[in-house]
Amino acid sequence: xxxxxxxxxxxxxxxxxxxxxxxxxxxxxxxxxxxxxxxxxxxxxxxxxxxxxxxxxxxxxxxxxxxxxxxxxxxxxxxxxxxxxxxxxxxxxxxxxxxxxxxxxxxxxxxxxxxxxxxxxxxxxxxxxxxxxxxxxxxxxxxxxxxxxxxxxxxxxxxxxxxxxxxxxxxxxxxxxxxxxxxxxxxxxxxxxxxxxxxxxxxxxxxxxxxxxxxxxxxxxxxxxxxxxxxxxxxxxxxxxxx
Amino acid sequence: xxxxxxxxxxxxxxxxxxxxxxxxxxxxxxxxxxxxxxxxxxxxxxxxxxxxxxxxxxxxxxxxxxxxxxxxxxxxxxx
Amino acid sequence: xxxxxxxxxxxxxxxxxxxxxxxxxxxxxxxxxxxxxxxxxxxxxxxxxxxxxxxxxxxxxxxxxxxxxxxxxxxxxxxxxxxxxxxxxxxxxxxxxxxxxxxxxxxxxxxxxxxxxxxxxxxxxxxxxxxxxxxxxxxxxxxxxxxxxxxxxxxxxxxxxxxxxxxxxxxxxxxxxxxxxxxxxxxxxxxxxxxxxxxxxxxxxxxxxxxxxxxxxxxxxxxxxxxxxxxxxxxxxxxxxxxxxxxxxxxxxxxxxxxxxxxxxxxxxxxxxxxxxxxxxxxxxxxxxxxxxxxxxxxxxxxxxxxxxxxxxxxxxxxxxxxxxxxxxxxxxxxxxxxxxxxxxxxxxxxxxxxxxxxxxxxxxxxxxxxxxxxxxxxxxxxxxxxxxxxxxxxxxxxxxxxxxxxxxxxxxxxxxxxxxxxxxxxxxxxxxxxxxxxxxxxxxxxxxxxxxxxxxxxxxxxxxxxxxxxxxxxxxxxxxxxxxxxxxxxxxxxxxxxxxxxxxxxxxxxxxxxxxxxxxxxxxxxxxxxxxxxxxxxxxxxxxxxxxxxxxxxxxxxxxxxxxxxxxxxxxxxxxxxxxxxxxxxxxxxxxxxxxxxxxxxxxxxxxxxxxxxxxxxxxxxxxxxxxxxxxxxxxxx
Numbered sequence: 001x002x003x004x005x006x007x008x009x010x011x012x013x014x015x016x017x018x019x020x021x022x023x024x025x026x027x028x029x030x031x032x033x034x035x036x037x038x039x040x041x042x043x044x045x046x047x048x049x050x051x052x053x054x055x056x057x058x059x060x061x062x063x064x065x066x067x068x069x070x071x072x073x074x075x076x077x078x079x080x081x082x083x084x085x086x087x088x089x090x091x092x093x094x095x096x097x098x099x100x101x102x103x104x105x106x107x108x109x110x111x112x113x114x115x116x117x118x119x120x121x122x123x124x125x126x127x128x129x130x131x132x133x134x135x136x137x138x139x140x141x142x143x144x145x146x147x148x149x150x151x152x153x154x155x156x157x158x159x160x161x162x163x164x165x166x167x168x169x170x171x172x173x174x175x176x177x178x179x180x181x182x183x184x185x186x187x188x189x190x191x192x193x194x195x196x197x198x199x200x201x202x203x204x205x206x207x208x209x210x211x212x213x214x215x216x217x218x219x220x221x222x223x224x225x226x227x228x229x230x231x232x233x234x235x236x237x238x239x240x241x242x243x
Numbered sequence: 244x245x246x247x248x249x250x251x252x253x254x255x256x257x258x259x260x261x262x263x264x265x266x267x268x269x270x271x272x273x274x275x276x277x278x279x280x281x282x283x284x285x286x287x288x289x290x291x292x293x294x295x296x297x298x299x300x301x302x303x304x305x306x307x308x309x310x311x312x313x314x315x316x317x318x319x320x321x322x
Numbered sequence: 323x324x325x326x327x328x329x330x331x332x333x334x335x336x337x338x339x340x341x342x343x344x345x346x347x348x349x350x351x352x353x354x355x356x357x358x359x360x361x362x363x364x365x366x367x368x369x370x371x372x373x374x375x376x377x378x379x380x381x382x383x384x385x386x387x388x389x390x391x392x393x394x395x396x397x398x399x400x401x402x403x404x405x406x407x408x409x410x411x412x413x414x415x416x417x418x419x420x421x422x423x424x425x426x427x428x429x430x431x432x433x434x435x436x437x438x439x440x441x442x443x444x445x446x447x448x449x450x451x452x453x454x455x456x457x458x459x460x461x462x463x464x465x466x467x468x469x470x471x472x473x474x475x476x477x478x479x480x481x482x483x484x485x486x487x488x489x490x491x492x493x494x495x496x497x498x499x500x501x502x503x504x505x506x507x508x509x510x511x512x513x514x515x516x517x518x519x520x521x522x523x524x525x526x527x528x529x530x531x532x533x534x535x536x537x538x539x540x541x542x543x544x545x546x547x548x549x550x551x552x553x554x555x556x557x558x559x560x561x562x563x564x565x566x567x568x569x570x571x572x573x574x575x576x577x578x579x580x581x582x583x584x585x586x587x588x589x590x591x592x593x594x595x596x597x598x599x600x601x602x603x604x605x606x607x608x609x610x611x612x613x614x615x616x617x618x619x620x621x622x623x624x625x626x627x628x629x630x631x632x633x634x635x636x637x638x639x640x641x642x643x644x645x646x647x648x649x650x651x652x653x654x655x656x657x658x659x660x661x662x663x664x665x666x667x668x669x670x671x672x673x674x675x676x677x678x679x680x681x682x683x684x685x686x687x688x689x690x691x692x693x694x695x696x697x698x699x700x701x702x703x704x705x706x707x708x709x710x711x712x713x714x715x716x717x718x719x720x721x722x723x724x725x726x727x728x729x730x731x732x733x734x735x736x737x738x739x740x741x742x743x744x745x746x747x748x749x750x751x752x753x754x755x756x757x758x759x760x761x762x763x764x765x766x767x768x769x770x771x772x773x774x775x776x777x778x779x780x781x782x783x784x785x786x787x788x789x790x791x792x793x794x795x796x797x798x799x800x801x802x803x804x805x806x807x808x809x810x811x812x813x814x815x816x817x818x819x820x821x822x823x824x825x826x827x828x829x830x831x832x833x834x835x836x837x838x839x840x841x842x843x844x845x846x847x848x849x850x851x852x853x854x855x856x857x858x859x860x861x862x863x864x865x866x867x868x869x870x871x872x873x874x875x876x877x878x879x880x881x882x883x884x885x886x887x888x889x890x891x892x893x894x895x896x897x898x899x900x901x902x903x904x905x906x907x908x909x910x911x912x913x914x915x916x917x918x919x920x921x922x923x924x925x926x927x928x929x930x931x932x933x934x935x936x937x938x939x940x941x942x943x944x945x946x947x948x949x950x951x952x953x954x955x956x957x958x959x960x961x
Binding site for chain 1: 253265292293298317320321
C-alpha cells in the first residue's frame with residue numbers, strides 16, 4: 001500500500017524507528033471490542049500510527065462517569081453513541097485511515113459478522129462474558145486476540161494466538177464472579193491500552209510479538225511489571241480439541 | 244514447610260504482608276495446594292484469579308515446594 | 323488464518339536445545355505456497371551467503387502445505403530443504419510416505435532447525451509435546467535399523483525419518499529415509515541433518531484439520547478418485563511402479579549404461595519390471611492418500627548373503643544402480659538399493675558415483691591398492707558393497723567419492739571430469755541426454771544440478787523430435803513452472819504426470835481447503851518466483867555468471883552414442899549453446915545467464931535484484947524489454 005506525500009510527512013518521525021513498516025500498517029486491519037478506557041486509548045494511538053482500517057464496536061452511550069478516563073469523549077459527548085463520537089474523533093486525528101463503526105452488542109453470533117476479515121482483535125471490554133465470546137471467536141478462526149484488562153491500580157496485557165498458545169479459557173474460568181463496576185482511574189486503562197497498541201503495531205508490521213502466550217502484569221502502585229508464561233490447558237473446554 | 248505469598252496491590256490488604264511490602268511468609272505442610280493454604284490463612288480463594296510461580300502461570304490446584312514464592316493475582320476485568 | 327493450516331510453526335534452536343512455537347506465517351505461505359516455495363524463501367532470507375552448508379549457519383527445514391493431511395489425492399509429501407552441501411545452492415528434496423500428514427495432524431505446518439546440537443538428538447513430536455531427545459544410543463545405526471528401533475521404543479504409530487552413517491559422516495549426497503524405503507534423496511539433505519547432529523524425526527499426530535468447504539471438497543475429490551481409478555495407466559502403474567520404464571528407456575536408447583558410456587543395455591531384460599515383480603516382490607506399498615501404490619516392497623535374495631527387504635528399486639535406482647553399473651541380476655540391483663538406503667545415501671547419486679568409480683577403475687585411474695585390495699568391476703555386487711562401505715564411512719579413497727563425482731574428479735584429475743556425469747555437483751538422473759536434448763537442457767538448467775524432476779522432458783523430446791533443439795527451451799521453462807505446483811502443495815507429481823490430474827483440479831482442491839481463491843496462473847507465477855530466487859541465491863553463493871554453471875559434462879556433447887537404437891546420435895556444442903541462449907531469452911535473463919532487474923521486479927523480487935547488482939552479477943537489460951509471460955504454455959502431444 002503506497003503512501004501519499006502528506007502521509008509520508010505525517011509519519012516522518014516514525015519511519016526511522018528500527019524495523020518500522022508503514023506500508024504494512026496501512027494494509028492492516030484491526031477490530032477493537034469496546035471504545036471505553038482501554039479501547040479508546042488503543043484506538044487513538046493505532047489511528048495516529050496509521051493502521052489502515054480500524055473497526056470499533058461498542059453498544060454504549062457516553063455517560064458522565066466515563067469522562068475520567070475515556071479520552072475520546074468530552075462534556076458535549078454525553079448521551080451520544082460511543083462509536084459515533086469515537087469514530088468522529090479518530091477520523092479527525094487521522095483522516096488518512098478508514099474507521100468502521102458498529103453499535104451492535106458483541107456476542108457469539110454477532111462476532112462472525114463484526115470481526116470478519118481482520119488480522120487482529122483488541123480487547124477494550126469491561127466484562128468477562130464478552131471477553132469469552134471474543135476468545136471463542138479467536139479460537140474458532142485462529143485470529144490472534146490481544147487481551148487487556150484493568151482494576152484499580154493493576155492491569156494486564158497478553159497475546160492469545162491459538163492454536164500456538166493458550167487461549168483465555170486456559171487461564172480464567174468462565175464461572176468467576178465479576179465485579180459489576182470495577183474501580184478505575186484514567187492512567188491505568190491509558191497505560192494498558194498503550195501497551196496493547198505497542199504490541200499490536202509490532203504484530204501488524206510482522207515483527208515478532210513479545211507477549212505471544214505471555215501476560216504482562218502491571219502494578220501502578222508498586223511500579224512493577226511481571227512477565228509470565230501461560231501454558232495451554234490440555235483439557236481446556238474451548239481450545240483443546242480444535243486445530 | 245515455608246512458602247511465600249506475594250500479592251498485587253489490589254489484593255495486598257487481604258494478604259497482610261509481614262515480610263516486606265508485598266510478601267507474607269506462610270508455614271504449611273508439604274503437599275498442600277495453594278487453594279487449601281489460602282483457606283488456612285483466611286484468604287478466600289475466590290479473590291484469586293490465578294497465580295504465578297517462577298515466571299509461569301498456574302491455577303490454584305498448584306502444590307508449592309519449600310521456599311517457593313507464589314504471586315496471587317486477583318481478577319481484573321475492567322476496561 | 324485460512325483453513326487447512328495446522329497453525330503452528332516450530333523453531334528449533336539446536337545449540338540451546340530450545341523450541342519456540344510461533345503462529346504460522348500465513349502471508350509467507352500465501353505468497354510462496356508452501357513446500358519448495360517456503361524452503362526457497364527461508365533459505366534465501368536466513369542463510370548468510372558465505373555460510374558452510376555443513377556449518378552452524380545453515381538452516382534445515384521440514385515443511386508441508388495447507389493441503390497436506392486433507393482429503394486430496396496423493397497428498398503425502400513432506401519437503402526438506404537447506405543450502406545444499408552438494409551443489410552449494412538452495413537444495414530441497416521431498417518424499418512420500420506418511421510423515422507430512424502426521425506433522426499436520428500433530429499441529430504443525432513448518433519446522434525450522436538452526437545451529438548445531440552439541441550432542442546427537444532426535445526431534446520428538448507427539449501432538450503438543452515437542453522435545454529434542456538424546457539420540458546417542460541411535461547414533462551410528464543404519465537408517466532402516468534405526469527406524470525399526472525407534473518404532474519399537476516409541477510406538478508403531480510414530481512416523482519416523484532417519485539418517486544413516488553416511489549422513490553422520492558428512493557424505494555430501496546423504497539422504498533421509500522414512501517408512502522403510504521412501505527417501506528424500508537428492509541434494510544431500512541427510513548430510514545437513516548429520517552436520518546438525520540430528521539423527522531422526524519422530525512424529526505422531528492425532529488432531530483433525532478443518533477445511534473451508536468440506537462437503538464441496540469431498541464431492542470434488544470423490545469425482546477425481548473415480549475417474550483416475552479407470553485411467554488406462556492405473557494397471558501398469560499399480561503392477562510395476564516406475565520400474566515399468568526400464569524396458570521403455572532401453573528400447574528408446576536413453577538407458578544409462580556403464581556410467582553413461584552408451585544408452586542401450588544388452589542385459590536390460592535381467593533387471594526390468596517383470597524381473598522385479600517375478601523375483602523380488604513381497605507386496606505393493608502406497609503412500610498416504612494414494613491408491614496407485616507404485617511402491618514395491620521387495621526382497622533381495624543372493625546366495626551367501628542374508629535376505630534383505632527394501633522398497634524398490636524404482637526406475638531411477640533400477641537404472642542408475644542397474645544398467646549403469648553393469649548389473650545382470652535384479653536381486654543384485656535390489657541389494658545395492660538396500661545398501662544405499664540403509665547406509666543413508668541417495669541411490670541416484672550413489673549409483674552415479676559408483677559408476678564413475680567403476681570407469682575410473684576400468685581406466686586404471688584408481689587401482690586395487692586404492693580400494694583396500696578389492697577390485698571395482700562392472701556387474702560385481704560384492705565389489706559395490708565394499709566400495710559403498712568405504713564411501714559411507716569415508717575410509718581411504720572413499721573420502722574422495724563422498725563428495726560426489728565432481729569433487730572426486732577434481733581429486734583424480736587426468737581427464738576424469740569428462741565422464742563425471744553431473745551438473746553443478748549433483749549426479750545425473752537415469753536418462754542419457756544425447757538423444758533427448760530437452761532432457762539434457764533440463765539437466766543443465768535445473769537449479770539443483772542434473773536432476774530430472776525439475777522438468778522431465780523426455781516425452782517432449784519424443785513428441786517434438788529428438789535431434790532438433792529449436793523451441794525446446796521454451797517448453798523446458800514451462801515444464802519447470804508446472805512441477806513446483808506439486809512440490810509447493812506437497813502432492814505427488816505422478817498423479818499429474820500419469821493419471822492426468824490437471825493444475826486446475828489441484829488449485830480447485832486447494833481453494834476448497836483454504837478458501838483462498840488461487841488460480842493456476844498464480845501458481846505458475848510463484849513457480850517463476852522460486853526459479854528466479856534460487857538462481858539469484860546460487861549466483862550470490864558461487865560468485866560467477868550463471869552460464870558458467872549450466873554446461874553438461876563433456877561426455878554429453880563430445881561423445882556420440884556408440885551402440886543401440888541411438889547409435890551415432892549426439893548433441894553438438896553448437897546445439898548446447900543455442901539451447902542455453904534460447905533458455906535465457908525465454909526466462910528474460912541475459913546472455914550470461916543472469917536474471918535481469920526487469921524480470922526480478924516483475925516478480926516482486928527487487929531486493930534480489932539489488933543484491934545481484936551489488937556483486938556485479940545483475941543481468942544486462944534486454945533491449946526491447948522482457949516478454950510479459952515467460953514460459954509458453956505447452957500442450958503435450960502423443961508420441
